Amino acid sequence: MPLEIRKIEAFVVSLGFREPFRISQGTSTVARNVIVKISTDNAVVGWGESSPSQRVTRENADTVIAALDKIGPALLGNHPLRIEKNNELMDSVVEGNPAAKAAVDIAMHDMLGRETGKPLYLLMGGYRREVLTDLTLSIKPPPEMADDAARAVRQGFRALKVKIGIDPEEDVKRVEMIRERVGNAIQIRVDANQGYTPEQAIKVLSKIHRFDIEFVEQPVAADDVKGLSQVRKNSQVPVMADESVHSPEDALRLVEAKAVDLINIKLMKCGGLVKGRKIAEIAEAAGVKCMVGCMSECAFGIAAAVHLAAAIRNIQYADLDSDYLLKDRLVREETLEIRNSMRVLSEEPGLGIAEIDRKLLGEPARVYS
Numbered sequence: 001m002p003l004e005i006r007k008i009e010a011f012v013v014s015l016g017f018r019e020p021f022r023i024s025q026g027t028s029t030v031a032r033n034v035i036v037k038i039s040t041d042n043a044v045v046g047w048g049e050s051s052p053s054q055r056v057t058r059e060n061a062d063t064v065i066a067a068l069d070k071i072g073p074a075l076l077g078n079h080p081l082r083i084e085k086n087n088e089l090m091d092s093v094v095e096g097n098p099a100a101k102a103a104v105d106i107a108m109h110d111m112l113g114r115e116t117g118k119p120l121y122l123l124m125g126g127y128r129r130e131v132l133t134d135l136t137l138s139i140k141p142p143p144e145m146a147d148d149a150a151r152a153v154r155q156g157f158r159a160l161k162v163k164i165g166i167d168p169e170e171d172v173k174r175v176e177m178i179r180e181r182v183g184n185a186i187q188i189r190v191d192a193n194q195g196y197t198p199e200q201a202i203k204v205l206s207k208i209h210r211f212d213i214e215f216v217e218q219p220v221a222a223d224d225v226k227g228l229s230q231v232r233k234n235s236q237v238p239v240m241a242d243e244s245v246h247s248p249e250d251a252l253r254l255v256e257a258k259a260v261d262l263i264n265i266k267l268m269k270c271g272g273l274v275k276g277r278k279i280a281e282i283a284e285a286a287g288v289k290c291m292v293g294c295m296s297e298c299a300f301g302i303a304a305a306v307h308l309a310a311a312i313r314n315i316q317y318a319d320l321d322s323d324y325l326l327k328d329r330l331v332r333e334e335t336l337e338i339r340n341s342m343r344v345l346s347e348e349p350g351l352g353i354a355e356i357d358r359k360l361l362g363e364p365a366r367v368y369s
Contacts, residue, residue: 003115005080007039008072008104009364012061015298015328022139024165024195025055031296031326032061035361036068036103038111040080046111047353049300050103051268051322056243056295059099065365067100072368075104081115083108087274098246098271099295105272106304106351113350120304120350124277124311131309131343133320134159134189137178139166146177149186158341159187161217161319164204165195172207179211189319191217194243198227205235215262218242229259240264242293247271248278255286264293265315267305276308284314291317298323299331303351306336306343318343330357 015031022028034050052059059067074093078086086108090101113120121129135157137148149160162178164171171190179188190213196204201219215238220227222243232239238261245251246269254260263283265276280290292309294302302323309315320343323329323336332355337344346352 002079003044003081004041005038005075005078006041007367007369008068008075009037009039010065010068010072010366011035011037011361011363012065012365013330013361015326015330017325018327020138021325023163023191024139024193028296031298033296033298034061034064034068034100034103035300035330036107038080038104038107040111044111044115046080046107046109046114047300047351048103048105048107048110048304049297050099051295051297051301052099053268053295057096057099057246057269059097063097064100064103067094067097068366068368070094071100071104072366076368080108080111083112084274087272099268102267102272102301105274106267106300109273109304110350117349119345119347119352120307121310121345124273124307125313126311127313128310129345131306131318131320132159132341133318133338133343134161134187134341135321136161136319136325137163139163142170142173142177145174146181149178150181153182153186156340159189162188162190163193164190165192168196168200168204171204175208175211175213184212187214188212189214189217191242192219194218194221196220198224198230201231202234205231205237209236213237215240217264218244225254225257225259228254229257232259232261238262240291242266245269245279248275248282251279251282255283255288260288262289262291262317264291264319265308266293266295267301267308268295268297273304273308277312280312280314289316290314291319293319294322296322296326298326298329299336299353300351303336303353306345307351310345328360330360331355
């Protein structure tokens with residue numbers, strides 16, 4: 001008898017940040033995510049996570065549950081390891097809603113690893129076993145951000161992602177003060193989260209280039225491909241697309257437009273690991289390197305993203321720190337460690353997650369069976 005999906009459970013969890021997290025588009029104090037558990041007829045289970053963003057994907061926990069109300073019943077009775085086919089089915093019953101689909105996709109991949117007894121990164125390519133992640137610095141006054149940067153370096157981080165995009169002149173000061181505090185050995189990346197006009201972006205980048213900036217992420221509005229291309233042509237700092245790329249089709253459009261040097265893949269934007277891999281492959285064919293980033297995932301979503309980053313050669317960068325920024329933990333901290341800025345994968349099957357805080361997880365908001 002082949003495996004069959006017999007039950008899908010969805011849990012809504014509220015996870016607080018260690019401190020308010022501010023970017024150019026707003027401030028967050030809590031992540032309201034949806035954890036998905038898929039069970040089969042032979043007791044094999046898989047766990048996934050949805051971390052929706054109203055700003056980026058027009059989703060929230062309620063819309064994720066509404067999407068799962070359609071996806072869950074449609075998947076019952078299907079073979080959980082026919083992951084590509086099940087992704088096609090999800091797209092046929094629900095349009096959009098990538099963060100909702102990501103939770104199911106991740107859970108099926110977790111189940112694949114558990115069924116075969118292998119860690120997921122080995123099943124997806126196995127290029128590396130460790131992934132260097134940056135630590136993201138929330139927007140604050142420049143001296144406070146410099147203090148945060150120095151603290152992160154003392155904690156062992158070797159790469160910093162600096163949020164900018166509020167005030168061009170103050171942003172230059174932020175980067176200058178951070179570089180002065182951490183020295184030249186630390187990698188610094190900046191992320192404007194669509195905060196600038198093309199003209200502002202070009203001006204800021206011309207000023208911060210001297211501080212050895214690795215790349216700038218999404219300097220202009222997501223739908224402004226012409227503006228993104230303009231910034232790339234006039235910047236000595238490599239340009240990365242984030243909010244502009246939600247799908248493999250978006251990736252193809254941007255590389256054809258010669259608008260980017262790099263692409264940030266986020267599982268919540270694209271719908272999970274299947275489509276994340278396709279974005280990486282399109283980018284590689286165009287000579288464009290990738291990063292894997294995150295929204296506000298806890299360990300489930302972050303583990304999936306780390307496995308993807310480890311598996312594929314063309315994913316050269318990682319911004320996988322959101323679980324570190326959360327004070328509430330659904331799994332033991334040592335399940336997915338950060339050692340000297342490195343995400344170190346275990347050899348446990350699937351995502352490698354075993355012990356879950358059932359009290360914090362709570363009772364399922366939905367059960368499809």
